[in-house]
Amino acid sequence: MYHFNFTPVLENLDLLLYGAWLTIRLSFAAMLLGLIVSVLGAAARTSHSKVLHAIVGAYVEIIRNTPFLVQIFFLYFGLPAIGISLDPNVAALIALVINVGAYGTEITRAGIESVPHGQIEAGRALGLGPIQIFRYVILKPALRNVYPAMTSQFIYLMLTSSVVSTISANDLASVGADLNAKTFASFEIYLVVTAFYLVLSLLFSGLFKLVQNAIFNYPASR
Template sequence: MYQLNFEPVFNNLDLLLYGAWLTVRLSLIAMVLGLVVSVLGAMAKTSTMPFLRWLVGVYVEVIRNTPFLIQIFFIFFGLPAVGVSMSPNTAALVALVINVGAYGTEIIRAGIESIPQGQIEAGRALSLSRMQIFRYIVIKPALRSIYPSLTSQFIYLLLTSSVVSAISANDLASMGADLNAKTFASFEIYLVLSVMYFVLSLGFTSLFAVIRRFLFTYPLGR
């Protein structure tokens, strides 16, 4: 019978904790940049310019209908053929931002289109510009309605980030793979990694819950 031995894991726990920090940092940066891409994409998707709507639509459909692993391989291995080279960490960040931006665009677009047309007409009656209407009338209620879906997508991004280890980017999964190659304690290492990803997911879920209360409940968020 197999005997559990967590000694190799505990002896290298600092390595795994460092990998967890790298994953958190990578995910947070990708979430912030991905949110910016999502908002801009949603604005373009709901604009009155047909070409812009078509261009963003193509971007969204291409990303949503291709595997993330292929996307990151294309960025890291494919783009150097046309003179665009990136480090593994940079390629991982770019791939994550592009991926979450496509999904976030559709989520935010749905929130924007849920805003009653009467509110937008009221803004126009007050001579507000399109940007002012978007800022003061549209984006806050839209984000409130789609916040659970958007943050769920961000949690999925955190878990998906483990794929970047395929191009040797530094993250928790990569550190675990390196440790496994040294110790061959596969069962124990990947069991601990599963627990660590679970804890990170719970941590981000709690963070998003606090942000939601601040933005949409407390007076400062109104």
């Protein structure tokens, strides 16, 4: 019979909470920067520039068709071979931004293409320039249309961030691995770590719904 022992968890609860905070901080930064990359990438993908379209298209295909683990290993272990060394946390953030940016680019592009052409023509008739049309006529309706898909991708990003522990970046999974190595309470440690990730997912989901209601002024259930 297995005897449950949560004493190591309780004794190190502060470390687990700190690990959860590190995951929140890393994920939020990656989401914010990833959103910027997504919007810029989608703008390039829908522009009339064949060069930009080809460059961003290649970026999206490369990232979407290679494992995230390989991407982060390339940044952290591969780049030093050409003289570029990154701190584990910096490498983790860059890898997450690059990854979510590629998926977000395609999601945002679909949103931009869903905006009725008549709205764009109306913007031109009012004398708006290309940047103004993109900012005031296209971007908000596009983000509104793809918001649920984008937030799902962001939550998946937060869960994927656990992979960064493989390069010793600081996050919840890394703290859990360290505690497991010290206490050998594998079942209890990872049960609590799993619960933490579940709670974080629910918190991010709730936050995204609040943002949805505040920015787009319509119930999240629509």
